[in-house]
Amino acid sequence: MISFILCLALLIIGYFTYGKVVDHTFGPDDRETPAVRINDGVDYIVMPQWKMFLVQLLNIAGLGPIFGAMQGALWGPVVFLWITFGTIFAGGVHDYFSGMMSERNDGGSIAEITGKYLGGVMQNVMRVFSIILLIMVGTVFAVGPAGLIVTLCQKGGMSGILSTTLFWLILILIYYFIATFLSIDKIIGKIYPIFGLCLIIMAIGVIVGIYTNPAFTIPEIWSHFYNMHPSGTPIWSFMFITVACGAISGFHSTQSPLMARCMKSEKQGHFVFYGAMVAEGIIALIWAAAGCALYQVTGGLNTGLAEILSGGQSAAIYDVCSKTMGGVGVALAMIGVVVCPITSGDTAFRSARLTLSDWLNIEQGSFKNRLRLCIPVLGIGAVLGIGNAVGFIDYTVIWRYFSWTNQTLAMIVLWAASMYLVTQKKNYWITAVPATFMSAVSCTYFILAPECLGSIINNKASDGSIIYNTAVAYPIGIIFAVILLIVFLRAARKHAKA
Template sequence: MISFIICLAVLIGGYFVYGRVIEKLYGPDDRQTPAVRINDGVDFVVMPKWKLFLIQLLNIAGLGPIYGALAGAQWGTSVFLWITLGTILAGGVHDFSVGFMSMRHDGASVSELTGLYLGNVMKTVMRIFSVVLLVMVGTVFAVGPAGLISLLIGNQGGTGLLTNTYFWLAIILIYYFIATFIPIDKIIGKFYPVFGICLIVMAFGVAIGIFTHGYTIPEIQLANLHPDNTPIWPMMFVSVACGAISGFHATQSPLMARCCSSEKESHMVFYGAMVSEGIIALIWAAAGSAIYATTGGLTTGLTAMLANGQATCVYDICTKTMGGFGIVLAMLGVIACPITSGDTAFRSARLVIADWFKIDQKPYLSRLYICVPLLAAGALISQLNYGVIWRYFSWSNQTLAMIALWTASMYLYKNAKNYWFTAVPATFMSAVSVTYFFCAPECLHLSTKIAYPIGIIAAAVFLGLFIRATLKEHDTVSHFKMMHHV
């Protein structure tokens, strides 16, 4: 219990202390933002800071900090440390960096930012990588709710078309098309703050229920408690993505960067939303650790419940901690939250493609040309195995975070700022991503004796290449200044 309270306090303190350090590092000022300067009434629309915070939270979170935290809790309470430190030192920095850089570059998507600071090759890689990732995310967040809605109606005695998963999948994809196509302030700006509040209420309801129903949150243990003996490194660091650091956030932050009226809103909107997500993840990890019994020092109870489906586990926890009210929140959460993240995933994909091919998004037809193929691709991908899509999303998600952090590092270097605030987490995430690729079952599935040293060496190589690039550019600039002086 004490460990949980300390981690919660550190997260809150991290927002006020380390978040301000990062804000001072980037130095927001009073220049006009893209929302004010461009203001096209579609994607560049000024909205209040409180609303931007709630929309950003919902966009980056959805069910990520719930499902990911529960999956991470299978390794034991060591997950508390990753959620806490990952959020403050990596996730918050990552989200702030991309959001701020986007504002400095006319609301540019993460792929365009990567091209500006890491070169055209990486820009092309990120364009393809981010679009594929976003379509996968949008598809995953359509298939899950569609299946759950049809199941719930069937359990209530419903029959016919209303119990058909494909019917609900079609409905969700049609909604995605509408939300992706119309101006951001019409649906997303009006209704998503409400769902953001529901996500927060749901988490705090669970937290209060843990205490009032007599559950005890165990203290942090660094031992591996996973029943299958799955290694903590790097598996837990990939499973708990949205609750610590997630590359998907790099695709979402530019959405709100196009709606901020001041750069000084970055601390609350980007870093603040990430810390809030970390708090939500910490609460759900604590719930998974407290409610389900361990057997022989292993988290067998939680793993068994998750085997019945993540939505089932969420429903069970809400019921045990909040009763009937919890059931309503659980249903709202596992259905509405993924849908609201899925549509912004497709919207982000539209913007990446628009930036890529320099397509003005103010005309209706221009948006149609992009939206229709994107949703068609999502419909095709939805026919693939859900589990396979999710596993590949997990790895590509953390790889995108790694690239975004290296991009931020180069931005800071070129602006004569202390780039170690981003270079250190970038190096860490490089080790996570490469190690996972070599040892994960859905990837190369090599022994950890091989994957671990490869991951460490790869991270060191990436850091070395970055330092070499900064030295090379420094020499070029020095030579130019000398010649100019002469």
């Protein structure tokens, strides 16, 4: 348990130390913010700092720091290191700069920000990429909760229309339309803080349950500093891709502009953006600890955890909560597995609307203009969601690519932040180092992952297990990252001479 406490302390210390370094590097000042200057009563609205923090936390979290962290725990307590240092030096930096660069550019979406600092080609790529990604996230986070509600209804003995996925899917999509269309303070600003507190309370309950039950012991990093994954999946770069939201996630950069449009002062950025990411890192650390502490280890491998995870997100979360908190935990788990994905889905569709509005230059103050974008965005989501519910569309193949595209997006945003700092003549290494690191991670994963090039370069053992060709993938990933760093440094020098 000592290593868990040390990592928890480092996250808290990191917020007050390195977080301040990041904030000082950006240099917030007293200029008028978009929320004050534009204030359209829809997307640009001043919100209290505490409320922005809780909304931002739920925007970027959902089930990410829960299920992703538990999956990361398959590799053992070594995942604590990635969650801790990834949050401090990569995720917090990524979220802070994506939010603050948006704030400095009239609350612009991440596609527009990226294009400004990486060029027109990348801008158009990011526009299309962001919209597809956001609609996909929103749709899956409609279909998933609908299925979970049906499962709960069936377990409760309910039948008829209440036990049909299509019924709940339509209700969720109607809610998504309302949340996407109305001003951000009408629904999101009112209910998100409540559910954000539920997410925090659930995490506190889990760690208290672990510490008060002598049957549970969080293993130490130094005594388990090896790969505990039952399938032998390499730590690099699979663990770094899998944990995602618990350390760094490109999806966060699509959400940060929502709060960038609600800040009264730039000096709130440290607490709202960097602080929310640290809070998510702490939540992820707790759930990773639960994954390591609650389940049987066989032959030095996390076989018990792998078994419970094979039952899906809801089964795993339900099991952890019931073991650590009993009946209260079950109630919280039911809220978590249903509400958390929904709160990521509605803001995904809202971000898609805003990305389109920035791209097409359609102001969103009037009902008519919002309808022009809400109807097609939610319409596509409805078609895809209903298609999945009735069995015509299978998301399992598409969704396997999300983890890689998510971290690749984070990589691109960090490079954009680096170029921003170059233009401001400030220390760009604070973003260039994590950008280089994530470039190596994304490239290596793309080569090794079975859903990417892994089916070509990897081999299979006689028992059917995958033999990963790391001898090829690791050097290529490093070379790719070095090339991008060299290209960036040349661009930085060219800008300095201009």
